[in-house]
Amino acid sequence: MDFESLRKIQEDSKRVDALYQIMEENSRLNRSKAARVEFFTTTTYVEKFLKEGDRILDLGAGAGEYSLYFARKGYEVSSVELASANIEAFQKKITKEDKIHLIHGNALDLSCFEDNSFDIVLLFGPLYHLSKEEDRQRCIAEAKRVLKPSGTIFIAFILNDMVILTEFYYRPEFFLENSYDHETFKVEDFPFIFFTLEQTREMLHNAGIQILTEVASDGVSELLEDKINAMDDESYKQYLKYHLYCCEKPEMLGRSNHLLTIGKK
Numbered sequence: 001m002d003f004e005s006l007r008k009i010q011e012d013s014k015r016v017d018a019l020y021q022i023m024e025e026n027s028r029l030n031r032s033k034a035a036r037v038e039f040f041t042t043t044t045y046v047e048k049f050l051k052e053g054d055r056i057l058d059l060g061a062g063a064g065e066y067s068l069y070f071a072r073k074g075y076e077v078s079s080v081e082l083a084s085a086n087i088e089a090f091q092k093k094i095t096k097e098d099k100i101h102l103i104h105g106n107a108l109d110l111s112c113f114e115d116n117s118f119d120i121v122l123l124f125g126p127l128y129h130l131s132k133e134e135d136r137q138r139c140i141a142e143a144k145r146v147l148k149p150s151g152t153i154f155i156a157f158i159l160n161d162m163v164i165l166t167e168f169y170y171r172p173e174f175f176l177e178n179s180y181d182h183e184t185f186k187v188e189d190f191p192f193i194f195f196t197l198e199q200t201r202e203m204l205h206n207a208g209i210q211i212l213t214e215v216a217s218d219g220v221s222e223l224l225e226d227k228i229n230a231m232d233d234e235s236y237k238q239y240l241k242y243h244l245y246c247c248e249k250p251e252m253l254g255r256s257n258h259l260l261t262i263g264k265k
């Protein structure tokens with residue numbers, strides 16, 4: 001399977017399964033200091049809300065980076081993942097000490113979980129791949145249903161307006177390509193689905209999610225990856241401190257590859 005054949009697969013679930021056969025997910029968040037910024041920021045924010053004994057649901061868990069992190073801190077974690085390649089990579093890492101219930105399933109159907117059963121729901125992936133608004137609304141509705149009234153939902157998006165700059169970083173000819181609309185700057189939704197900051201707010205408003213905080217979770221780290229990866233540990237620590245200092249500032253929110261939105265139902 002190559003990228004051009006993938007593009008022809010209409011059904012989201014089949015395209016996702018095929019995508020992760022050819023795109024390695026296992027090291028996405030830990031392959032470098034720059035890649036780790038998103039993980040560091042996201043876990044820092046989740047930990048602000050976590051309480052002892054909380055039950056966590058990780059939807060679109062990938063190769064398990066977040067599920068394993070929280071399970072190894074003692075939390076009970078349920079994980080749902082669609083792509084067989086990622087399930088396989090995740091399963092290999094689970095030890096018998098990890099309290100993880102891993103399900104090979106689709107975040108659109110969480111009927112195996114009861115209403116109001118999780119304190120924390122992580123939705124870091126399915127919304128990168130659901131091409132229809134009705135499915136995105138269904139996915140958020142399912143996540144809301146299983147979230148306790150007192151619980152907190154964390155939702156990740158990939159931001160259209162920053163992807164323009166990231167693509168340019170990788171391909172200097174990008175601005176002359178036809179992979180985006182030259183007037184509206186909407187990037188082609190392949191292999192991921194991209195949103196503007198305003199679109200994420202509208203989607204969550206329509207889904208009845210009350211937004212508590214928005215975070216530029218990786219900021220400009222991908223654009224600066226060579227410089228960040230070359231930092232010594234002390235400089236990197238200070239860079240992370242700077243990133244945390246400004247990642248909620250309104251002027252940073254759209255200038256991030258990933259947006260982390262924290263909300264309540």
Ligand SMILES: C[S@@+](CC[C@H](N)C(=O)[O-])C[C@H]1O[C@@H](n2cnc3c(N)ncnc32)[C@H](O)[C@@H]1O
Binds near residue numbers: 025065
């Ligand atoms: C870019 S990865 C992110 C993985 C991990 N959550 C993280 O943040 O690093 C997106 C993940 O969402 C999964 N995914 C996409 N659509 C899904 C769906 N409808 N149900 C469950 N998982 C889904 C993909 O298979 C993939 O593992």
